[in-house]
Amino acid sequence: MFTVEIAGIPPSVNSCYVNGKKQGVRFKSQLYKDWEIVVMFAMKRLGKLPQFIGPLKVEIEVYRPDWWNMDMTAKKADISNRIKTLEDAVFKHLSVDDSLVWEVTARKMDSNEFKTVMKISEMNF
16 A cells, blocks of 8 residues: 655645636636645655556545644535545656556544555555
């Protein structure tokens, strides 16, 4: 199993692209570019990266202290909207096509810090 711990949490897909001046032209937002850099450094810290051939199982834990409102109702913080930006950034550095992912599990985790943990393993059929 391959595990990477990343400082911060992935940006929402909704915040990853901005419209250009020409209609239909979109660019990566600065927030998304910054996230890709954070992931790059997390991956480089791990040294030699594994080579996956698939199919893959991905487990994601997103840690943050503010999943809840003051009245203990859940905030409208959509975890599934953050999976794609995490997968794209991590798999880019693994040189693996994320179409090899067959199973994804994501959990919101209470914590005093903002971080994301992704575990990748090959599945046996």
